[in-house]
Amino acid sequence: MNDNFCRAHCAGPWILRSPKDYAMRWLLFGMLLLMIGCGSSEQPAPTAKVAPTPSPSADPPAAEQPVEPAKPTEPVRRATMEPVKKDDDGSVAVLNQFMNNDGAAERFRAAPTDPYVEFTIDPAKxxxxxxxxxxxxxxxxxxDLPSSPEVDxxxxxxDAAFPLWCDYFQIDPEKYADWRVKACLMSREAPFIGAELFPADLPNFLHGYSRxxxxxxxxxxxxxxxxxLLLHEGTHALMERMFGGGGPPWYSEGIAEYFGTHYWRDGKLTVGVIPVSKEEMPMWGRIKIIRDDFAASKGKTLDDVMNYxxxxxxxNNPYGWCWGAVNYLENDPRTHDQFRKLQEYVRxxxxxNRRFKESLGDQWPQIDEGWQMFVANADYGYDFxxxxxVYTPGKPLSGDTATAFIQSNRGWQSTGILLEVGKTxxxxxxGRYLLKQDPEWPSEPNGITLHYFNGRPLGELLCGLRPDDxxxxxxxxxxxxxTVGNHRTLTPPLTATLYMKVNDNPGQLADxxxxxxxxxxxxxx
Structure with a gap:
């Protein structure tokens, strides 16, 4: 017991990095225009053309097929400056001044743009x-797909997504009622090349690409x-039109994943859903990415994700992590309001990232800790x-006994009891509580040994030690x-507040x- 609690302060299934040093690679006008497209699902489609070993940008066009000089550089990924390294030569100070001086608000204001026309449609072709x-x-x-209800x-x-985008991003739907975008859904490239709908300078991409x-x-x-994929790439297209960019990769791709993860039932579209089962989202695999990486000691902090x-x-894996980060920040009450404002800063x-973290002040360590709880327990239907x-500072025992109550429908909760090092x-x-109502699954603190979550009986009472500082x-x-169960003797290796929870699937707490x-x-x- 004591050894395990000691390890909690120095180890765990994470690669937790100290603050990174990144190369200062940024362009003030283009902001590193990388043509990368959008990644794969859990399993690649049999019909998809698998790209060769990728590079950060598309191959240059052949000499006999030059890109027209009037064509703007690729807009969709324009706001993707690399994070900067430590200020060895004063360059970061210059950058910060440029990003924050009196003209910065107007210089980087998110605003509608007129996107480049990629092709015109010729019915004869x-x-x-x-x-x-x-x-x-x-x-x-x-x-080029045959007619079917799913395609048609x-x-x-x-169209059902448009009012949802407008509501989320606070776009006037009447003002942009005539907004249109073109899409090519392909089983093969050849007919689209023949119809001049597939520009020669498109980069290799796995499944989807917006420009x-x-x-x-x-x-x-x-x-x-x-x-x-339709909704994912549509989100990129809308953000480029309405805001002039999509922000850094984690935000751009995470928001696209947020809208792409949907239910379409009886003609009604619901976006931003947390799937309750793998079967609901064939080929999706975002939860699996997070769980597999965590199990392989490759768990990522929010800073890791935000600095992709x-x-x-x-x-493919970054799509899972960006989906997770956006959903966590969208659904956590501490971050929701500031997260919704990020669309103002996409350029x-x-x-x-810096502005977002500064807006949250000293809450960031607890926000990052909540993210760790999600990563360690990621599952379908996760109830953020x-x-x-539930944080409450611990107090030492003032009498013979201290009492606390732990709710069965919540995650980790402070007991408010401080356990002191060197004492036993x-x-x-x-107590008796229900883990399911139909049919009823009653449990006591020892748990139900017929059902398990994370290798432990459902309903089992668990404890953790967390220093208040x-x-x-x-x-x-x-x-x-x-495990606590009905009874436990504990000699803490450090002074810390006692936290407890009932072991259950984090997506099945509501009942x-x-x-x-x-x-x-x-x-x-």
Whole structure:
């Protein structure tokens, strides 16, 4: 017991890095325009063209096919300056002055842009290449796929997303009622090249890519994931049109993942969902990415995710982490309001991160700790509000016994009891509570041995030790915990507040009813 609690302060299944030094690579006008496209699903589509070993930018065009000088550089990834290194030569001070002087607000103001026209549609060329055109209010979709309900309804899905985008980003839907974008849904590239809908300077991409007034999608064997890619790339296109950029990679891709993760039921679109099962989202795999990386000791802090390089999304795993970060910050009451304001800073590149953290002040260590709880317990249906840690400073025992109550429908909760190093305590727990109501699953602090979560019986009472002055940045003490059950004797290796929770799937807390009563007393030496 004591050894495990000691390890909580120096180890854990994380790679927790000290503040990184990044190369200062930024361009004031282009802001590092990287052409990387959007990554794969949990399993790549059989029809997708697998890109060769990726590079941070597309290969230069051949001499006989020059890019027209009038064409603007690639806009979708424009706000992706690399994070800067320590100020060895004064350069960072100059950058900070440029980013924060009196003209900065106007210089980097998010504002609508007129995207470059990628191609024009020629009906004769569509017919010659066996392509068909589907029209919606906001989307023109060209595809070589045969007619089917799942394909033919895609413009309707896209149109259903428009008011949701407007509501989230506070866009006037009447002002932009005529906004349109073009999309190519492809089982093969050849007919789109023949119809001049696939520019020669497009970079290699795995599944989706957005640029100018268009985006390109490779077909997927799952209708769910096909819609996911449509909404993901549509989000990129909308942000470029309305704000002039998408922000640093974690935000740009995370927001696109947020809108891409959806339910489409009876003609109604719901976005920003937390899937309750793998079966709901075939090929999606974002939860699996986080769980697998954590199990392999590759867990990431929020700072790790927020400092993803601009070419990180040539790989698949960053999509899972960016989805997780955006959903955590969107759903945590401490961060929700400031997170929603980030759209104002999408043209600031990585300086967005600094402004965001400064806006949250001294809450950041607890916010990062809550993120660690999500990463360590990521599962389908994760209930962010109910899993938020309940903090209360601990107080030493003032009498023979201290009493606390632990709710069965919440994550980690402070008992308000301070355990002092060198002393031995007896913990007694009692109570009966429901972990499920239909059918009823009653439990007591020893748990239900017929059902398990994280290798422990459901309903089992767990404890962790957290010093009140813990302030990161290492792994949270609550990532290491032990069993209490009905009874436990504990000699803490450090002075810390006693935290407890009932072991349950973090996505299935809402239907729990009841509480555990605990009594803590100091044993005589």
């Amino acid at each position: 569509l017919a010659a290449n066996d392509l068909r055109q589907l029209q919606g209010k906001h989307l023109t979709l060209i595809t 309804e895609l413009p309707e899905v896209f 100018g007034d268009a985006f390109w999608l490779r077909d997927q064997p799952s209708a769910q994931y096909r819609r996911h 390089a601009a070419d990180a999304h040539l790989q 600031l590149g990585y300086d967005m 509000p109910r899993n938020q840690i 305590y007896e913990i007694v727990a009692k 813990w302030n990161g940045p290492a792994a949270s003490p609550l990532t290491m915990y032990e 729990n009813i009841g509480e555990v009563e605990i009594h803590v007393r100091e044993q005589p030496q």
